[in-house]
Amino acid sequence: MLRFAVAGLAANKVRSALTMLGVLIGVASVILLLAVGNGSSVAVKESITSLGTNSLTVSSAASRGSATAAKKLTVEDAKALASATDAPSIKSVAPVVTTSGTALYGNVSYQPGQIVGTYPAYFETSNLKVDRGDYFSADDVLNSRKVAVLGSTTARELFAAEDPVGKKITIGGTPFTVVGVLRTKGSTGFNDPDDVVIAPLPTVQNAFTGFGSVNQILVQASSADATTEAQSDITRILMGTHAVKDAAKADFRISNQTSLLSARESTTKTFTVLLGAVAAISLLVGGIGITNIMLVTVTERTKEIGIRKALGAPRAVILGQFLAESTLLSVIGAGLGVLAGVVGSHFSVVGIEPVVIPESVLGAFGIAVAIGLFFGSYPANRAASLRPIDALRHE
Amino acid sequence: MRTAKPPVIQIRRVTKSYGHGDAVVHALRGPLTGGGEPLGVDLDIAEGDYVAVMGSSGSGKSTLMNILGCLDVPTSGRYLLDGTDVGHLDEGQLALVRNRKIGFVFQSFNLVPRTTALAQVELPLAYAGVRAAERRRRAMAALGLVGLADRAGHKPNQLSGGQQQRVAVARALVTAPAMLLADEPTGNLDSRSTGEVLGIIDGLNARGRTVVVITHEDEVALHAKRVVRLVDGAIVSDVRQAPVDGPPPAPAAAAGVVA
Ligand SMILES: Nc1ncnc2c1ncn2[C@@H]1O[C@H](COP(=O)(O)OP(=O)(O)OP(=O)(O)O)[C@@H](O)[C@H]1O
Ligand SMILES: [Mg+2]
Numbered sequence: 165m166l167r168f169a170v171a172g173l174a175a176n177k178v179r180s181a182l183t184m185l186g187v188l189i190g191v192a193s194v195i196l197l198l199a200v201g202n203g204s205s206v207a208v209k210e211s212i213t214s215l216g217t218n219s220l221t222v223s224s225a226a227s228r229g230s231a232t233a234a235k236k237l238t239v240e241d242a243k244a245l246a247s248a249t250d251a252p253s254i255k256s257v258a259p260v261v262t263t264s265g266t267a268l269y270g271n272v273s274y275q276p277g278q279i280v281g282t283y284p285a286y287f288e289t290s291n292l293k294v295d296r297g298d299y300f301s302a303d304d305v306l307n308s309r310k311v312a313v314l315g316s317t318t319a320r321e322l323f324a325a326e327d328p329v330g331k332k333i334t335i336g337g338t339p340f341t342v343v344g345v346l347r348t349k350g351s352t353g354f355n356d357p358d359d360v361v362i363a364p365l366p367t368v369q370n371a372f373t374g375f376g377s378v379n380q381i382l383v384q385a386s387s388a389d390a391t392t393e394a395q396s397d398i399t400r401i402l403m404g405t406h407a408v409k410d411a412a413k414a415d416f417r418i419s420n421q422t423s424l425l426s427a428r429e430s431t432t433k434t435f436t437v438l439l440g441a442v443a444a445i446s447l448l449v450g451g452i453g454i455t456n457i458m459l460v461t462v463t464e465r466t467k468e469i470g471i472r473k474a475l476g477a478p479r480a481v482i483l484g485q486f487l488a489e490s491t492l493l494s495v496i497g498a499g500l501g502v503l504a505g506v507v508g509s510h511f512s513v514v515g516i517e518p519v520v521i522p523e524s525v526l527g528a529f530g531i532a533v534a535i536g537l538f539f540g541s542y543p544a545n546r547a548a549s550l551r552p553i554d555a556l557r558h559e
Numbered sequence: 560m561r562t563a564k565p566p567v568i569q570i571r572r573v574t575k576s577y578g579h580g581d582a583v584v585h586a587l588r589g590p591l592t593g594g595g596e597p598l599g600v601d602l603d604i605a606e607g608d609y610v611a612v613m614g615s616s617g618s619g620k621s622t623l624m625n626i627l628g629c630l631d632v633p634t635s636g637r638y639l640l641d642g643t644d645v646g647h648l649d650e651g652q653l654a655l656v657r658n659r660k661i662g663f664v665f666q667s668f669n670l671v672p673r674t675t676a677l678a679q680v681e682l683p684l685a686y687a688g689v690r691a692a693e694r695r696r697r698a699m700a701a702l703g704l705v706g707l708a709d710r711a712g713h714k715p716n717q718l719s720g721g722q723q724q725r726v727a728v729a730r731a732l733v734t735a736p737a738m739l740l741a742d743e744p745t746g747n748l749d750s751r752s753t754g755e756v757l758g759i760i761d762g763l764n765a766r767g768r769t770v771v772v773i774t775h776e777d778e779v780a781l782h783a784k785r786v787v788r789l790v791d792g793a794i795v796s797d798v799r800q801a802p803v804d805g806p807p808p809a810p811a812a813a814a815g816v817v818a
Contacts (some may be wrong), residue, residue, distance in 0.1 A: 175673060467669075468671050468672060470669075471669045471670070471671055472671070472682070472686075473654070473657070474628070474630055474657060474663055474665075474669070475657065475658065475663075475682050475683045475686060475730070476654050476655065476656075476657040476658020476659070476683055476686045476687065477654065477658075477682075477686045478650075478651055478654045478655075478686065479650050479651065479654065481686065549650075551630075551631070551632075552630045552631075552657075553625050553630045553631040556630070556665075556669060
């Protein structure tokens with residue numbers, strides 16, 4: 165029967181190939197589009213964990229409608245948070261200032277994405293690990309030592325293959341000794357988290373920003389579950405230091421990375437569902453292509469069906485032959501589609517690394533084969549139930 | 560008429576008409592009543608008989624044959640094959656009857672396109688569930704019988720009209736059916752091939768098979784034991800030339816043709 169089916173398909177190679185192409189595109193697009201959607205949500209998930217799930221960012225907010233300028237965040241605020249005895253949910257605190265400047269090493273000049281001045285707690289809270297060398301210490305902060313930890317991108321730009329640890333670089337006229345290089349985090353979006361220089365807070369304030377306000381205060385909660393508690397503790401303490409009575413008029417904002425990113429994750433889910441729907445439609449169109457081709461084939465071979473029936477072919481044989489053909493079309497088409505989808509997902513699409521969902525491969529293949537059977541059965545049934553004489557008279 | 564065996568074929572008041580209203584064509588109608596209503600065709604064919612059906616073009620010969628071969632259903636009337644009403648059989652049983660009991664040679668050959676002569680002849684055996692090796696052996700034997708053993712690998716478009724007709728004959732007799740229905744099996748053959756094919760059919764009849772042949776040629780009709788003539792869908796004459804249980808009258812007839 166399979167041999168008959170192959171012969172039947174081979175009799176019209178171009179047509180069979182085009183039909184298969186329809187199924188192939190359907191299956192491949194299901195696999196590929198779902199992989200792209202999945203890939204983007206995997207990337208979001210990764211960035212959530214890499215940010216540290218229990219970190220909170222406090223930034224100053226210009227209070228709208230208030231005549232007096234909002235009180236900026238200061239190192240004192242950070243100290244108040246760190247030294248609060250009645251806030252067990254706060255594990256560590258790191259005030260952050262950011263600036264920009266050009267770094268020089270020998271005659272290499274490079275402008276890193278960000279220059280960060282902070283406390284050592286920053287590394288843990290932001291989930292940053294050193295690859296070579298070490299972090300700077302609390303002692304370095306106290307003594308305003310001119311030391312720096314480089315992100316991997318910055319290190320590569322300035323030092324190429326050289327080991328940066330122990331070397332001296334100059335940023336904005338201030339010499340810094342490189343004490344460590346961070347492990348590559350990888351880009352999660354538009355900016356490169358590896359393109360940074362991190363130095364002790366007072367050093368950066370002294371050299372660049374001055375001892376005024378800080379940009380952010382990074383707070384690490386004692387656990388992921390304690391973030392809500394930490395958030396209310398922070399609010400309470402800072403309302404005290406800023407002398408704000410009404411929580412609605414707070415001149416600072418606390419953002420929780422996790423909630424931010426889970427919002428982004430749900431967007432990517434919608435995105436995946438949309439992509440999947442588009443792909444499913446193309447799979448359906450492929451299925452209709454099979455019906456169409458099988459109808460044409462049946463019509464074209466009506467006379468042959470009549471001859472076979474006159475020779476005593478049972479209904480099941482005729483049915484089986486056409487079903488075998490349509491199933492073969494869809495199996496081969498779907499098989500090639502799986503191949504194309506899996507191969508295609510090795511290339512990144514618009515910056516997203518596709519991650520194939522195994523269920524989508526099985527599902528798309530199964531659905532395509534089922535479609536072949538389902539859509540093939542209508543023409544096959546029509547062929548099998550023809551009366552021999554009517555089939556024979558068919559022109 | 561002997562009553563030892565019931566006839567294999569019994570047709571009772573069968574009519575076949577195409578179209579509706581004014582455009583209706585009565586392809587098979589039998590005698591008319593006084594009011595012009597068709598009464599339908601009655602025909603009995605005994606086992607082992609050899610019937611030639613003659614008549615002008617359009618007289619309903621093929622229509623009758625298609626009904627006998629269970630390929631078409633009559634508009635009205637009953638068809639009893641071996642005592643069973645064919646109208647009561649379902650699809651599967653009909654397929655079985657077509658496959659096991661009847662060998663059909665079409666007026667227009669009706670070979671399966673793009674299929675070799677050998678595969679054509681193997682088809683009915685395949686549907687009967689005969690195993691490949693056996694199938695091949697019997698198909699080759701049947702092709703040998705019609706003198707086409709050397710054309711086994713040819714496809715219909717590589718065969719002459721007469722060769723195609725002989726493949727069709729080989730296909731009809733390969734299953735050794737109890738009934739051979741042939742619609743002008745010699746229409747495209749020269750007199751020598753005609754003689755060969757008729758020889759095969761005579762041989763089958765001599766071994767007890769029932770044969771119905773449609774023909775326009777008198778020399779073919781001479782081979783039959785009985786000649787039925789159709790005019791406008793009705794039987795106008797039914798002449799017995801030889802007894803049912805005797806041998807086919809071929810040798811004498813053949814001699815007559817040569818003379
Ligand atoms: N499918 C059909 N639709 C309409 N009319 C038909 C159909 N088949 C046959 N007829 C008509 O029925 C009549 C008998 O046709 P049939 O084929 O039985 O003739 P025939 O005796 O076999 O002729 P021939 O010797 O030319 O083969 C013809 O008038 C024909 O036009
Ligand atoms: Mg005819």
